[in-house]
Amino acid sequence: MFAAFHRVSGPTVMTTGPPPALDHHKMLRAMSLKTSLTSAFALLLLLLLLQGGFALSSMRGIFTNVDGLANDAVPAVDITNRLNISIANLRGLQTRHILTVEPKALEEADAVLAKEVKKLQDRMATYEPMISLPEERTAFDGFKIAAANYLALHERLVSLSRAGKKQEAAALLSGEMVRSYEEMDGFADGFRDANVKAAQVMYAQSAAQFTLSLIKNIVLVTIGALAGIAAMIFVSRDVSRPIERITDIMRRLAKGDLTVKVPYLGRGNEIGDMAKAVAIFQDNALRVEKLNAEEQHFGQKCDELREAIGQVVAAAVEGDFSQRMTRDFEFADLNAFAASMNELVETIDAGLMETRRVMQALAEGDLTNS
Numbered sequence: 500m501f502a503a504f505h506r507v508s509g510p511t512v513m514t515t516g517p518p519p520a521l522d523h524h525k526m527l528r529a530m531s532l533k534t535s536l537t538s539a540f541a542l543l544l545l546l547l548l549l550q551g552g553f554a555l556s557s558m559r560g561i562f563t564n565v566d567g568l569a570n571d572a573v574p575a576v577d578i579t580n581r582l583n584i585s586i587a588n589l590r591g592l593q594t595r596h597i598l599t600v601e602p603k604a605l606e607e608a609d610a611v612l613a614k615e616v617k618k619l620q621d622r623m624a625t626y627e628p629m630i631s632l633p634e635e636r637t638a639f640d641g642f643k644i645a646a647a648n649y650l651a652l653h654e655r656l657v658s659l660s661r662a663g664k665k666q667e668a669a670a671l672l673s674g675e676m677v678r679s680y681e682e683m684d685g686f687a688d689g690f691r692d693a694n695v696k697a698a699q700v701m702y703a704q705s706a707a708q709f710t711l712s713l714i715k716n717i718v719l720v721t722i723g724a725l726a727g728i729a730a731m732i733f734v735s736r737d738v739s740r741p742i743e744r745i746t747d748i749m750r751r752l753a754k755g756d757l758t759v760k761v762p763y764l765g766r767g768n769e770i771g772d773m774a775k776a777v778a779i780f781q782d783n784a785l786r787v788e789k790l791n792a793e794e795q796h797f798g799q800k801c802d803e804l805r806e807a808i809g810q811v812v813a814a815a816v817e818g819d820f821s822q823r824m825t826r827d828f829e830f831a832d833l834n835a836f837a838a839s840m841n842e843l844v845e846t847i848d849a850g851l852m853e854t855r856r857v858m859q860a861l862a863e864g865d866l867t868n869s
Contacts, residue, residue, distance in 0.1 A: 546723040550716055573843050578626045579691035580850030584857060585619040586683060591861050596660050597668045632697060638689030645683035652676045698843060741770045749777055800828045808840060820848030
């Protein structure tokens with residue numbers, strides 16, 4: 500209890516009463532408010548940084564997979580298709596050599612065969628440094644052995660054909676060389692399929708990273724919104740009349756009353772800081788609204804991209820490689836990813852079409868295709 504002495508008519512007596520008001524009470528409340536607001540804004544900033552970090556991390560992962568598709572998987576699939584084309588062309592040119600009897604035409608057939616053999620060897624040399632998968636290496640090692648055996652039989656066939664032993668050459672081509680060709684073609688299919696599978700895995704990883712990033716960003720935005728709402732409730736409940744007056748000033752400014760005088764500018768506490776930051780709060784509100792709209796728009800375009808990719812992949816699984824993503828997703832990263840997928844599908848489609856064309860020509864007896 501606080502005691503105060505009062506002098507009355509008579510002896511001095513001691514009475515009790517309420518304590519005098521303490522000036523530092525408001526200062527303590529102001530300090531608490533400042534700490535609370537600082538913590539709230541620090542939390543919002545942390546959430547923003549986390550969101551940016553997650554976004555950058557996911558973009559880096561997606562770029563890595565797209566880069567792998569563009570620089571590793573797609574070139575590997577392309578060269579493996581070319582190897583298949585080379586061995587198919589070699590088969591057709593061998594038949595042409597057997598059917599050729601005129602010396603000059605035979606020399607031309609020799610030159611064309613030698614050129615195709617060199618092309619096959621060059622493509623093998625180009626492809627070998629690109630090998631990165633164990634199953635791909637195993638299949639290619641088998642292919643090299645089978646190719647060496649096939650080329651040895653090839654030299655024997657050419658010697659027989661040059662010597663005029665056409666029937667023996669034809670028997671070799673339709674007998675032992677068929678088995679060797681099938682073995683070589685099987686190995687070629689093996690490392691080609693390994694590269695196609697690797698490309699599919701890269702795509703799946705990119706899609707998974709994108710989905711995870713989207714979920715994380717949604718969670719962070721939700722937490723940020725909740726934290727913002729909590730901060731607004733705290734401020735509206737615990738800051739009294741000065742805030743109401745500043746709010747009224749802000750309303751009058753919004754109506755175009757530029758002659759209004761903002762009070763409390765001389766205060767050194769949060770009220771004075773808020774008075775000085777009226778315009779900044781307005782700008783920040785507009786900026787947040789714009790960012791939210793852009794993020795929602797980005798999410799919508801991401802959903803459209805995922806749907807378009809699903810359609811292309813579904814069509815490819817059914818054997819239809821004509822599907823393309825032609826729409827504009829309005830964001831450079833999304834358009835680049837869609838373009839990369841289109842290039843992948845186009846490359847695969849072109850390789851398959853060329854193989855079918857050559858095989859169809861051979862089936863129809865047209866030996867001039869290479």
